[in-house]
Structures are given as structure tokens and as C-alpha cells.
Amino acid sequence: xxxxxxxxxxxxxxxxxxxxxxxxxxxxxxxxxxxxxxxxxxxxxxxxxxxxxxxxxxxxxxxxxxxxxxxxxxxxxxxxxxxxxxxxxxxxxxxxxxxxxxxxxxxxxxxxxxxxxxxxxxxxxxxxxxxxxxxxxxxxxxxxxxxxxxxxxxxxxxxxxxxxxxxxxxxxxxxxxxxxxxxxxxxxxxxxxxxxxxxxxxxxxxxxxxxxxxxxxxxxxxxxxxxxxxxxxxxxxxxxxxxxxxxxxxxxxxxxxxxxxxx
Amino acid sequence: xxxxxxxxxxxxxxxxxxxxxxxxxxxxxxxxxxxxxxxxxxxxxxxxxxxxxxxxxxxxxxxxxxxxxxxxxxxxxxxxxxxxxxxxxxxxxxxxxxxxxxxxxxxxxxxxxxxxxxxxxxxxxxxxxxxxxxxxxxxxxxxxxxxxxxxxxxxxxxxxxxxxxxxxxxxxxxxxxxxxxxxxxxxxxxxxxxxxxxxxxxxxxxxxxxxxxxxxxxxxxxxxxxxxxxxxxxxxxxxxxxxxxxxxxxxxxxxx
Numbered sequence: 001x002x003x004x005x006x007x008x009x010x011x012x013x014x015x016x017x018x019x020x021x022x023x024x025x026x027x028x029x030x031x032x033x034x035x036x037x038x039x040x041x042x043x044x045x046x047x048x049x050x051x052x053x054x055x056x057x058x059x060x061x062x063x064x065x066x067x068x069x070x071x072x073x074x075x076x077x078x079x080x081x082x083x084x085x086x087x088x089x090x091x092x093x094x095x096x097x098x099x100x101x102x103x104x105x106x107x108x109x110x111x112x113x114x115x116x117x118x119x120x121x122x123x124x125x126x127x128x129x130x131x132x133x134x135x136x137x138x139x140x141x142x143x144x145x146x147x148x149x150x151x152x153x154x155x156x157x158x159x160x161x162x163x164x165x166x167x168x169x170x171x172x173x174x175x176x177x178x179x180x181x182x183x184x185x186x187x188x189x190x191x192x193x194x195x196x197x198x199x200x201x202x203x204x205x206x207x208x209x210x211x212x213x214x215x216x217x218x219x220x221x222x223x224x225x226x227x228x229x230x231x232x233x234x235x236x237x238x239x240x241x242x243x244x245x246x247x248x249x250x251x252x253x254x255x256x257x258x259x260x261x262x263x
Numbered sequence: 264x265x266x267x268x269x270x271x272x273x274x275x276x277x278x279x280x281x282x283x284x285x286x287x288x289x290x291x292x293x294x295x296x297x298x299x300x301x302x303x304x305x306x307x308x309x310x311x312x313x314x315x316x317x318x319x320x321x322x323x324x325x326x327x328x329x330x331x332x333x334x335x336x337x338x339x340x341x342x343x344x345x346x347x348x349x350x351x352x353x354x355x356x357x358x359x360x361x362x363x364x365x366x367x368x369x370x371x372x373x374x375x376x377x378x379x380x381x382x383x384x385x386x387x388x389x390x391x392x393x394x395x396x397x398x399x400x401x402x403x404x405x406x407x408x409x410x411x412x413x414x415x416x417x418x419x420x421x422x423x424x425x426x427x428x429x430x431x432x433x434x435x436x437x438x439x440x441x442x443x444x445x446x447x448x449x450x451x452x453x454x455x456x457x458x459x460x461x462x463x464x465x466x467x468x469x470x471x472x473x474x475x476x477x478x479x480x481x482x483x484x485x486x487x488x489x490x491x492x493x494x495x496x497x498x499x500x501x502x503x504x505x506x507x508x509x510x511x512x513x514x515x516x517x518x519x
Contacts, residue, residue, distance in 0.1 A: 147349070149345050149349040150349055150351065152319060152343075152345070152349075153343070153345070153349050153362075154366070155319065156317060156319065156338075156341075156343050157338075157362070157363045157366045157367065158366070159366045163366055167362075167365075167366075168351070171351070171353045172351075172353075174353070253353070253394055254352045254353045254354075254394045254395070254396060255353075256396065259396065
């Protein structure tokens with residue numbers, strides 16, 4: 001059997017097994033407890049029932065996630081450039097970068113709501129905070145890991161500092177940058193969800209998935225909660241797929257990680 | 264008229280920081296067109312000497328002039344070929360060769376013309392759009408040579424460029440390098456561990472001793488250029504290789 005067929009068939013079998021176990025567990029439960037675990041069928045039904053509001057909420061969360069993610073990418077790249085200038089700068093800033101990552105969003109959220117107001121702005125800031133650290137750490141590492149020989153080559157040709165950074169260090173850092181971006185892409189939808197859960201708002205065109213989750217749980221709509229989780233998963237996949245394609249586009253020509261090994 | 268040396272090395276010494284002397288009282292004048300090989304035990308400072316000529320590191324004592332100026336001022340006349348091909352993996356072969364030209368602000372049209380010319384010179388014109396990882400070790404080294412030649416340097420500094428290649432590839436590249444040299448007038452400093460390579464390529468061989476690095480003996484290689492496969496088969500060639508090998512061994516076993 002070809003590798004391609006296996007790639008599709010094997011996960012499909014695992015998935016089918018998983019659903020079978022799901023049903024088995026569900027029907028082994030006593031009648032009055034079954035509401036705790038809706039069947040996949042019920043979850044799909046709730047998709048149909050709540051489709052419009054779930055779709056709208058997903059778009060809101062996607063917007064927050066995307067904006068926070070893009071912001072974090074831009075700011076972290078600029079920051080990484082500054083950090084790459086000297087190890088003294090890195091030493092001075094590193095503890096505070098760590099601190100930024102340690103800030104518990106749940107505690108910070110109410111303050112943030114007071115600062116920038118609830119809704120999209122808060123969601124963006126929280127997503128930003130969650131994505132920033134892996135991006136800045138990886139990109140900085142990439143910028144300072146340039147092959148020494150290549151740096152000497154550039155010095156030999158008396159390259160200016162900007163030439164060294166933009167023609168050598170930045171492209172050489174791309175694989176590291178994309179590692180950071182992949183991590184951030186998995187974090188961004190979760191970040192936006194948490195942001196929405198803690199600082200979301202129904203004002204305007206309504207909240208995102210986090211806000212929707214609060215409503216569903218208060219109404220004891222469990223199948224809808226599962227549906228919300230599924231939508232969040234899909235959003236995560238979309239983000240990761242986007243970054244993986246970008247990464248492939250910019251690296252597959254030259255980077256060893258994309259070298260075909262089967263020839 | 265006596266030609267002034269293109270590279271003057273007068274009583275040059277070098278130490279890094281508070282470390283021991285790497286080079287001590289080195290004297291060596293290169294005339295334009297010389298092909299000088301530097302051989303010696305590891306730690307004799309031959310690679311350091313190249314870095315000094317390249318202006319990548321300052322001399323500690325003595326003076327070193329390149330084309331009548333300091334190495335730093337003469338940067339435009341110098342090209343360095345490293346032990347590794349040191350290509351930028353994200354650029355095609357063509358773009359790699361253009362790097363020095365771009366860094367020096369050469370206009371795009373001239374850039375392309377020069378790039379095509381030097382790639383032809385190393386017989387890689389048909390691989391211009393390939394990426395470095397698609398090339399063999401020998402091909403990558405030829406790209407590196409093409410890149411170094413792109414700015415038409417007066418002085419070529421080669422730091423064991425063929426050390427990592429197999430014997431056959433190395434011999435081919437030796438011949439190619441000499442063939443290119445026939446049509447160009449650069450002066451070369453060539454660091455190597457291979458006596459055979461040094462004898463085949465150079466008109467002067469400087470045997471260095473270590474701790475600290477000093478010039479021990481200089482040998483003139485009398486064979487006329489162009490040199491070919493036939494040179495390698497000649498009796499005189501083998502005798503000279505044996506003589507230089509003997510010298511090198513005596514230097515290596517001399518207690519510091």
C-alpha cells in the first residue's frame with residue numbers, strides 16, 4: 001500500500017475506533033447521566049441549531065486571534081532585531097521577557113478590561129501577550145546563530161551593518177522564526193478564546209467563542225459546548241496550516257528540513 | 264626595474280589577547296603573480312597569516328602592506344576562499360556569486376554580466392538557478408571560487424579550500440584553478456596540508472614551524488606554467504614532493 005493511502009487510512013481508522021469507544025461509553029452510562037456526554041450526532045445537530053451564532057463567534061475570535069498574532073509577529077521581530085545587536089542588551093531584557101510570559105492572563109484580564117475596555121481590544125492584547133514570548137525567543141536565537149564563516153565573508157566584503165542584518169542574518173534566521181511562528185499559531189486561537197472568556201463582551205456584533213462558551217454553560221447546553229470546542233479546534237488547524245504553508249513557501253527551496261530523503 | 268612587492272610582510276607578529284605568540288617575526292614579500300603555498304604543522308599560524316593579510320584581524324607587531332596600503336584600505340583588492348564553500352543556502356548559485364557585487368553596489372546589468380562570466384569560468388553556467396544543496400562538494404567549492412573572482416581581486420587568499428574533497432576532485436580543481444590563473448593576473452596565498460598540492464600549484468612554498476609560527480624555509484618550485492597532469496607524473500615533481508615532505512617532517516618533529 002502506498003504511503004499516501006496509509007497517511008489517510010490510518011488516521012481514519014483511529015478516528016472510527018475513537019468514535020466507537022465514545023458511543024460505547026455513552027451507552028454504558030445510566031440514562032440520567034447521559035447528558036454529560038453528548039453523542040457526535042447530537043453535537044452535529046447542535047451545530048445546525050446554533051450555526052449562525054457559532055459562526056459569528058468564530059469569526060470574532062479569529063479576528064482577535066489574527067490581529068494579536070500579527071501584532072506579536074511584527075513587534076517581536078523588531079524586538080528580536082534590537083536584542084540581536086549585543087549580548088548586553090539581551091541580558092538586560094531577558095528576565096522581563098520571561099516575566100511577560102509568566103503573567104497570569106486570568107488575573108491580568110480584569111485590569112486590562114479597565115485599561116482598554118472589554119471586547120476585541122482586550123482579546124487582541126491577551127493574544128499578543130501569549131504569542132510574543134515564543135516568537136521573540138526563537139527569532140532572536142536565529143539572528144544570533146548565523147554561520148560564523150558567512151559573517152566573516154560579509155565582513156571581508158565590508159558589508160554595512162544593515163546589509164549584514166537584512167541580507168545575511170535575517171534570512172538565516174527564517175527557520176528559527178518559523179519555529180516560533182508555529183508555536184504562536186497554536187497559541188493564538190487559545191489565547192483569543194481565553195481572552196474572550198475573561199474579557200469578552202457581547203457589545204457590538206457579540207462576543208467570540210469564549211463568550212459563547214460562558215452562555216452555553218450557563219444554559220446547560222452541553223452539545224453546544226462540545227460544538228464550540230470543535231470550532232476552536234478547526235480555527236487552530238487553520239492557523240497552523242497557514243503558517244505551515246508560509247513556512248514551506250519560504251524554506252522548501254533551500255532548507256534541509258524540506259529535503260526529500262526518499263530519493 | 265625591480266617590481267615592488269604586492270604584499271609586504273615585515274617582522275609581523277601576532278597574538279590574540281594575552282595569549283601566546285601565534286606568529287613571530289614573519290618576513291615574506293609576494294611579487295605580483297606569485298602563487299605562494301603556506302604549509303606547516305597545525306598551530307604554525309598559517310591560517311592566522313591569511314586573516315592578517317585579509318584585514319580580518321590586526322597585526323600585533325611589524326608591518327603588513329597590501330598593494331602599498333594597509334589590508335583594510337586594500338580590501339577591494341582581496342578575496343578570501345574559505346575551507347568551507349560558505350554559500351548562502353537560501354540563494355541560487357547565480358545570486359550567491361552576485362553577493363560581493365551587490366555588497367559593493369555594482370549596477371544590476373554589470374552584476375549579471377560578471378556573474379555569467381565567472382560561472383562560465385568554473386564551468387557551472389548551467390547550474391545558475393540551482394540551490395547550493397543540489398550541488399556536490401566540488402561544485403560548491405567552484406561556486407565559492409567564482410564568487411571570489413567576481414570582483415576581479417588582485418590577491419586571492421585560500422584557506423585549505425580543497426581539504427574536505429576527495430583526491431580526484433581535488434586534483435581536478437587544482438588544474439582548473441591554474442587554468443583560470445593563466446588568463447588572470449592574481450597573486451595567491453594558499454594554505455594547505457597537502458605537499459603534493461602545494462608543489463603542483465605554487466611557484467613558492469613557505470614551510471612554517473609552530474609555537475610560535477615562524478617562516479622556516481622557502482622553496483622555489485621551478486616548473487613552468489601551464490602545469491598539467493603530465494607535471495604530476497614527472498620525476499622532478501616527485502623528487503620535489505619528497506624533499507618538501509622531508510622538510511615538513513623535520514619541522515614537525517623539532518621540539519618547540
